[in-house]
Amino acid sequence: xxxxxxxxxxDLARQxxxxxxxxxxxxxxxxxWQEEDTRPYECDGLTAYRSLPMVVALPxxxxxxxxxxxxxxxxxxxxxxxxxxxxxxxxxxxxxNGVLLSLAKFMRILRVDPKARLAVxxxxxxxxAISEAAAxxxxxxxxxxxxxxxxxxxxxxxxxxxxxxxxxxxxxVHNVVRVRGFTIDGEPLDLGAEAPxxxxxxxxxxxxGSEGMLMVVTEVTVKLLPTPQLARVVMASFDDVEKAGExxxxxxxxxxxxxxxEMMDRAATHAAEAFAGAGYDLDxxxxxxxxxxxxxxxxxxxxxxxxSVLEAAGATKLSVSRDExxxxxxxxxxxxxxxxxxxxxxxxxxxxxTIPRKRLGEVLLFIGEMERKYGLRCPNVFHAGxxxxxxxxxxxxxxxxxxxxxxxxxxxxxxKCIAVxxxxxxxxxxxxxxxxxxxxxxxxAELETFLAVKRAFDPGGLLNPGKAVPTLVRCAExxxxxxxxxxxxxxxxxxx
Amino acid sequence: xxxxxxxxxxxxxxxxxxxxxxxxxxxxxFYGNAAEGDVLDTRxxxxxxxxxxxxxxxxxxCGTPLRELEQVLAxxxxxxxxxxxxxxxxxxxxxxxxxxxxxxxxxxxxAARDFVxxxxxxxxxxxxxxxxxxxxxxxxxxxxxxxxxxxxGTLGVIAEAxxxxxxxxxxxxxxxxxxxxxxxxxxxxxxxxxPLPLSGTAWHEGRLFVRLSGSASALQSARRRIGxxxxxxxxxxxxxxxxxEHAHPFFAGAQPLWRLALPxxxxxxxxxxxxxxxxxxxxxWLRSDAPxxxxxxAAARAGGHATLFRASRKDVEAFAPLDAAKLRLxxxxxxxxxxxxxxxxxxxxxxx
Numbered sequence: 001x002x003x004x005x006x007x008x009x010x011d012l013a014r015q016x017x018x019x020x021x022x023x024x025x026x027x028x029x030x031x032x033w034q035e036e037d038t039r040p041y042e043c044d045g046l047t048a049y050r051s052l053p054m055v056v057a058l059p060x061x062x063x064x065x066x067x068x069x070x071x072x073x074x075x076x077x078x079x080x081x082x083x084x085x086x087x088x089x090x091x092x093x094x095x096x097n098g099v100l101l102s103l104a105k106f107m108r109i110l111r112v113d114p115k116a117r118l119a120v121x122x123x124x125x126x127x128x129a130i131s132e133a134a135a136x137x138x139x140x141x142x143x144x145x146x147x148x149x150x151x152x153x154x155x156x157x158x159x160x161x162x163x164x165x166x167x168x169x170x171x172x173v174h175n176v177v178r179v180r181g182f183t184i185d186g187e188p189l190d191l192g193a194e195a196p197x198x199x200x201x202x203x204x205x206x207x208x209g210s211e212g213m214l215m216v217v218t219e220v221t222v223k224l225l226p227t228p229q230l231a232r233v234v235m236a237s238f239d240d241v242e243k244a245g246e247x248x249x250x251x252x253x254x255x256x257x258x259x260x261x262e263m264m265d266r267a268a269t270h271a272a273e274a275f276a277g278a279g280y281d282l283d284x285x286x287x288x289x290x291x292x293x294x295x296x297x298x299x300x301x302x303x304x305x306x307x308s309v310l311e312a313a314g315a316t317k318l319s320v321s322r323d324e325x326x327x328x329x330x331x332x333x334x335x336x337x338x339x340x341x342x343x344x345x346x347x348x349x350x351x352x353x354t355i356p357r358k359r360l361g362e363v364l365l366f367i368g369e370m371e372r373k374y375g376l377r378c379p380n381v382f383h384a385g386x387x388x389x390x391x392x393x394x395x396x397x398x399x400x401x402x403x404x405x406x407x408x409x410x411x412x413x414x415x416k417c418i419a420v421x422x423x424x425x426x427x428x429x430x431x432x433x434x435x436x437x438x439x440x441x442x443x444x445a446e447l448e449t450f451l452a453v454k455r456a457f458d459p460g461g462l463l464n465p466g467k468a469v470p471t472l473v474r475c476a477e478x479x480x481x482x483x484x485x486x487x488x489x490x491x492x493x494x495x496x
Numbered sequence: 497x498x499x500x501x502x503x504x505x506x507x508x509x510x511x512x513x514x515x516x517x518x519x520x521x522x523x524x525x526f527y528g529n530a531a532e533g534d535v536l537d538t539r540x541x542x543x544x545x546x547x548x549x550x551x552x553x554x555x556x557x558c559g560t561p562l563r564e565l566e567q568v569l570a571x572x573x574x575x576x577x578x579x580x581x582x583x584x585x586x587x588x589x590x591x592x593x594x595x596x597x598x599x600x601x602x603x604x605x606x607a608a609r610d611f612v613x614x615x616x617x618x619x620x621x622x623x624x625x626x627x628x629x630x631x632x633x634x635x636x637x638x639x640x641x642x643x644x645x646x647x648x649g650t651l652g653v654i655a656e657a658x659x660x661x662x663x664x665x666x667x668x669x670x671x672x673x674x675x676x677x678x679x680x681x682x683x684x685x686x687x688x689x690x691p692l693p694l695s696g697t698a699w700h701e702g703r704l705f706v707r708l709s710g711s712a713s714a715l716q717s718a719r720r721r722i723g724x725x726x727x728x729x730x731x732x733x734x735x736x737x738x739x740x741e742h743a744h745p746f747f748a749g750a751q752p753l754w755r756l757a758l759p760x761x762x763x764x765x766x767x768x769x770x771x772x773x774x775x776x777x778x779x780x781w782l783r784s785d786a787p788x789x790x791x792x793x794a795a796a797r798a799g800g801h802a803t804l805f806r807a808s809r810k811d812v813e814a815f816a817p818l819d820a821a822k823l824r825l826x827x828x829x830x831x832x833x834x835x836x837x838x839x840x841x842x843x844x845x846x847x848x
Contacts, residue, residue, distance in 0.1 A: 115685050116761045139689060160635045167632065173639065174610050187821045194759040195800035196602070196778045199816040200826055200844070201651070202609055205642035209635045226691040249550035255573055255663035295691060297713030354631040356551050386632035387551075426633035434636075441636055445623045449832065450637050456828035469637065 053094035083155030089431030123154025139224035142169035160209030162427035167385035178221035228293035237284035237317035244286035247313035260291035261385030268379035275340030278333030345394035353417030354426035388426035439475035497540025507622035518649035521586025558590025596646020600696035603775035615641035620834025665709030670732035673724035758800035
């Protein structure tokens with residue numbers, strides 16, 4: 001979290017040089033360098049990290065993007081691409097004496113093709129705007145991160161964003177069929193296709209979720225799905241968190257893939273209810289929201305099956321949304337969980353680990369122990385269907401000791417996720433936030449491979465370098481601080 | 497066979513710069529360019545490592561027979577939703593992912609690459625690398641496991657992989673309609689834009705077959721919407737299996753078989769030869785003696801690409817050529833994963 005990025009002085013001569021070079025082909029309003037203009041770009045959604053960009057470039061055509069990149073390579077300046085700036089891991093955090101390349105002006109929906117079920121959009125288009133444009137055709141774009149009214153599709157591509165409907169409809173990587181853009185050298189790249197695949201290696205899969213480190217995306221083609229005729233949600237209460245976890249397994253074991261399957265513990269339910277008035281059962285230790293969608297006949301049958309499984313799994317209370325307004329109300333608390341928690345604490349830190357679902361009880365007990373160990377509260381919301389856990393640590397950033405305890409709390413939980421066979425990030429990305437935990441999740445050979453893949457696309461290391469993949473030296477330094485079980489991670493590395 | 501033994505073979509080959517031909521059951525030997533080198537038989541490294549039906553995840557070693565793996569899933573009412581073709585008795589899990597091919601359900605459920613959650617990979621230096629994992633959502637590190645799917649063993653040997661599995665659909669039904677190709681393309685694309693439980697489409701010689709999978713009630717309303725005559729259960733199962741496995745009479749004989757991947761709405765291509773069309777029009781099989789450059793140009797004009805899928809002649813590149821930027825990246829990635837160039841050299845593109 002905070003303080004990991006050293007403050008830096010902007011090199012004014014360098015700044016003048018870069019501004020002059022970019023102004024050769026960009027209008028005055030598209031090159032920002034004065035502090036009052038660049039300040040809004042100092043961080044993304046991970047506000048604990050801030051760094052003032054030397055120059056912000058706001059191109060509005062592909063040709064301009066290409067020229068910005070070529071100019072930066074020529075001058076040896078590092079480039080950080082940025083979408084809507086809602087990312088939660090610092091992927092768009094500016095780098096010292098670098099150029100922040102904002103794609104905010106790429107706002108156009110270029111084509112909606114209802115027959116082919118595709119939309120071609122520019123990267124700055126908001127996630128929710130795609131579904132809005134497709135709605136008249138009875139189609140929608142499935143991945144729905146909770147920031148979907150603000151986040152951009154370009155950012156979704158960078159982070160391989162998820163949402164509450166992933167288990168049934170997949171992540172960004174399953175719903176984007178093609179991206180166009182440039183390598184850092186300004187070489188045009190066209191990956192994937194409107195056909196089922198492109199020939200050669202699946203470079204599209206590599207580009208999606210690469211956190212803006214392999215290419216700059218200037219156009220995205222997404223798959224549109226038919227909007228389900230009907231959706232209804234079952235809300236189930238449990239008097240025990242572990243029982244709720246078992247109910248999730250029972251649903252899957254019954255051969256049901258719910259459209260959404262979310263869990264909230266008591267602390268999260270209370271915060272959300274106070275904020276959104278969703279009608280949650282405040283006596284429950286945990287609630288499950290289990291959604292069915294499809295034709296009216298399918299939903300009718302599936303809801304009946306869901307109810308009987310949840311009852312058998314020990315639900316203490318069940319209610320089924322009677323109409324669309326009630327369904328949205330049931331979801332409103334879950335979707336507002338983060339701001340709701342924001343109201344009960346000066347600050348909160350949202351984590352994002354994925355675990356095998358069967359280890360949920362154990363991980364929640366561990367989080368409970370950490371709450372006591374560090375003296376901090378931690379409500380939990382959980383994409384139960386796909387094992388993606390979002391513990392929200394409540395703290396006060398003005399208290400340096402609370403900040404320190406929060407960081408240690410978070411690091412222990414992430415390492416627990418790895419220990420139970422999960423991962424340090426399900427959908428928010430590594431960015432700068434979880435870069436040290438990458439050293440725990442991966443060995444030296446894998447990290448070396450990631451760094452080599454990066455060099456294959458960006459030999460000079462100028463495109464968002466230092467994010468997402470730690471150097472082995474950094475891991476050695478981090479490892480020296482985190483000796484576990486008497487064994488140093490990466491014993492093959494020299495220590496400093 | 498141990499993982500170490502496989503690693504040792506690769507290390508040795510790398511040291512001597514001797515090409516290895518990575519091979520499971522050999523059921524897809526025909527696919528891609530001609531393979532060369534000493535056979536690295538992966539069949540000895542076999543077995544399901546873990547399978548938790550309630551986690552929807554199965555992890556298995558590369559040599560596991562695909563048939564056995566599907567049997568294990570079927571016993572728990574689950575399946576590989578991408579419906580991979582076997583192309584023979586001995587098909588293995590590793591070969592299935594290395595080839596990256598998917599069956600009729602691909603247009604509706606997703607491709608092989610969509611279901612891969614993680615892999616243990618042996619690179620061209622014999623190092624065992626682990627990417628991804630066993631969980632549904634994981635964005636730590638570049639998505640190397642998906643990159644490996646369909647790379648024909650040229651970047652690494654997929655020693656073990658974890659895949660997402662899904663429940664088998666409770667009911668299936670197949671409908672048959674008499675339609676010419678333009679009308680079939682039109683209808684398939686319209687249906688695909690509606691909330692219908694489609695799970696397969698195939699058009700050949702004036703007949704369109706549509707498969708539906710889902711709950712009995714959903715199938716009933718979809719059948720009314722689509723119309724046509726119902727195909728009896730056994731005949732329907734045989735039809736989809738024959739199409740997936742290329743046992744359908746269309747695929748018989750020695751004439752070159754082309755696989756054209758196109759936007760599903762592409763108009764019928766004016767190419768000589770018979771066609772069998774799947775995936776709502778996105779996959780078009782073509783039997784044709786037309787010049788390869790002619791077929792490739794037509795596919796490219798339509799926004800897709802053509803693969804010479806099965807042919808007796810091996811003097812033509814199997815896959816459509818790459819543009820300069822992509823060719824550079826392919827070579828660079830090959831150098832990252834297999835610096836000595838010992839893994840299936842030339843199998844995908846002759847140049848590397």
